Amino acid sequence: MxxxxxxxxxxxxxxxxxxxxxxxxxxxxxxxxxxxxxxxxxxxxxxxxxxxxxxxxxxxxxxxxxxxxxxxxxxxxxxxxxxxxxxxxxxxxxxxxxxxxxxxxxxxxxxxxxxxxxxxxxxxxxxxxxxxxxxxxxxxxxxxxxxxxxxxxxxSGRPRPDLTEESRRILRTLGAGHTDETASRHLGMSLRTYRRRVAELMETLDATSRFQAGVRARDLGVGG
Amino acid sequence: MxxxxxxxxxxxxxxxxxxxxxxxxxxxxxxxxxxxxxxxxxxxxxxxxxxxxxxxxxxxxxxxxxxxxxxxxxxxxxxxxxxxxxxxxxxxxxxxxxxxxxxxxxxxxxxxxxxxxxxxxxxxxxxxxxxxxxxxxxxxxxxxxxxxxxxxxxxSGRPRPDLTEESRRILRTLGAGHTDETASRHLGMSLRTYRRRVAELMETLDATSRFQAGVRARDLGVGG
DNA sequence: CGCCGCGTGGCAGCAAGGTGCCAGTTCCGC
DNA sequence: GCGGAACTGGCACCTTGCTGCCACGCGGCG
Incomplete structure (x- = not known):
């Protein structure tokens, strides 16, 4: 009771x-x-x-x-x-x-x-x-x-990195879930260059994994 | 007093x-x-x-x-x-x-x-x-x-997936940018199980790449 | 008890991602 | 034209991520 x-x-x-x-x-x-x-x-x-x-x-x-x-x-x-x-x-x-x-x-x-x-x-x-x-x-x-x-x-007032149009396109293909293979072909560049771009992007996003890069990209309003 | x-x-x-x-x-x-x-x-x-x-x-x-x-x-x-x-x-x-x-x-x-x-x-x-x-x-x-x-x-559109507390923890470690190796150790589970969880998560998030999973996770408010 | 279903973890092998290196090209400025 | 910087793409090699397979342990259940 x-x-x-x-x-x-x-x-x-x-x-x-x-x-x-x-x-x-x-x-x-x-x-x-x-x-x-x-x-x-x-x-x-x-x-x-x-x-x-x-x-x-x-x-x-x-x-x-x-x-x-x-x-x-x-x-x-x-x-x-x-x-x-x-x-x-x-x-x-x-x-x-x-x-x-x-x-x-x-x-x-x-x-x-x-x-x-x-x-x-x-x-x-x-x-x-x-x-x-x-x-x-x-x-x-x-x-x-x-x-x-x-x-x-x-x-923290970290200035949001200004992304080029190409960077945005790459983030979109990444967000689309393609493999590097198909993504690079889709963007008309070699696999090597595509991966170079992705590596650069991850650097500017300060990400150490692609998952993290996805989160950061979403915070900037791109990728979806 | x-x-x-x-x-x-x-x-x-x-x-x-x-x-x-x-x-x-x-x-x-x-x-x-x-x-x-x-x-x-x-x-x-x-x-x-x-x-x-x-x-x-x-x-x-x-x-x-x-x-x-x-x-x-x-x-x-x-x-x-x-x-x-x-x-x-x-x-x-x-x-x-x-x-x-x-x-x-x-x-x-x-x-x-x-x-x-x-x-x-x-x-x-x-x-x-x-x-x-x-x-x-x-x-x-x-x-x-x-x-x-x-x-x-x-x-009223599509139901958002109901994530368990463990799922949230995993998404957070993914968002922290760890490798699977360190992440699994940090969560006290084997590498194999960790990856199993991640695979399941990607399934529920309907993602085909980790980048995409990061974007989707962010949309749900987890991972950051 | 044995048998099952279930979750876990180890292992192996493959796929995918990541990068150093070098050669080829283009586009400057001299 | 020449040298060099900047960019590209191919190759090789390594790491990381991904998954099928199997063994082990545990809690029901007949």
């Missing part, structure tokens, strides 16, 4: 100090998975960065999944993008969701969720949840948003 | 009957907003439809926002799409998120969340949450997923 949860499964903390004091070790103790969803990397700063400063930082162990999901606000200017790229360089994956994430959320190892609430009379509140169903739901929703979010690359 | 939530703010219900008995009025009582995130319209059926059958159905009042968010599985075949279109015709907005929503969630008027958990010994459990921060977070995440989800119109 209906069963009320034990009270320690959900706790509200008031202010950053209390967050650090009560949840710092929790955050640092993440082992397999560390998910963050927030508007930008500075939202949590007052509290979480204070914790991080004391070494209470989740360790980037091998096999650890560390994902940070932000809103477009996090890439509003070039400076912000640079800071994000620096974050990404230290290990975590970073993506930008199209929609605003008004409430920051952290999920630790799929077992604990830390949810930021609106400030009450100037003091930020944080809710620590351990109820399995609730944490699983939040984790699932973050995963869904993550899935449709763009990688940082789309925002 | 730390404050433990009052115990009635989070309750776990066991089984559909209990859901109907204890939360039926809650669901029917939604006035401004009714959000559902689930894999497909039939996941909740045993419990919620039973409640609906007794007239405990949220009323489509003017000004009421009623949104139903499903996964690609909900539009896996033409029959399912038809049923969804019928649902949409009665009022609610329906969208399809690219990613799997493994845990069903309902949010009522931004004040109450009902989260489905995994069945325990055959009995489905539902967790009713009223903690404001938790509900607000879940609502925000559903909104973010909703924002990037596609309308039903995009699917």
């Amino acid at each position: 209906a069963r009320t949860m034990s009270t320690d499964r959900i706790v509200t903390l008031r202010g950053d100090q209390e967050l650090v004091a009560r949840a710092g070790d929790l955050i640092a103790g993440a082992r397999q998975e560390f998910l963050v969803a927030a508007t930008d990397p500075w939202t949590f700063s007052p509290g979480v960065n204070a914790a991080f400063a004391r070494g209470k930082r989740p360790h980037m162990a091998p096999g650890m999944v560390m994902r940070k999901l932000y809103t477009p606000r996090a890439v509003a200017d070039a400076e912000s993008v640079r800071r994000l790229l620096k974050i990404a360089a230290t290990g975590p994956e970073v993506r930008i969701a199209a929609a605003p994430l008004t409430h920051e959320a952290i999920v630790l190892d799929g077992r604990t969720a830390i949810l930021a609430g609106a400030p009450e009379s100037g003091v930020r509140t944080y809710t620590v949840v351990r109820t399995p169903e609730v944490v699983a739901s939040i984790r699932s929703l973050i995963a869904a948003t993550w899935e449709t979010a763009d990688g940082l690359a789309a925002f | 730390a404050r433990t939530m009052s115990t009635d703010r989070i309750v776990t219900l066991r089984g559909d009957q209990e859901l109907v008995a204890r939360a039926g009025d809650l669901i029917a009582g939604a006035r401004q907003e009714f959000l559902v995130a689930a894999t497909d319209p039939w996941t909740f059926s045993p419990g919620v439809n039973a409640a609906f059958a007794r007239g405990k159905r949220p009323h489509m009042a003017p000004g009421m926002v009623m949104r139903k968010l499903y996964t690609p599985r909900a539009v896996a075949d033409a029959e399912s799409v038809r049923r969804l279109l019928k649902i949409a015709a009665t009022g609610p907005e329906v969208r399809i998120a690219a990613a799997p929503l493994t845990h069903e969630a309902i949010v009522l008027d931004g004040r109450t969340a009902i989260l489905a958990g995994a069945p325990e010994s055959g009995v489905r459990t539902y967790t009713v949450v009223r903690t404001p921060e938790v509900v607000a977070s879940i609502r925000s995440l559903i909104a973010a997923t909703w924002e990037t989800a596609d309308g039903l119109a995009a699917f």
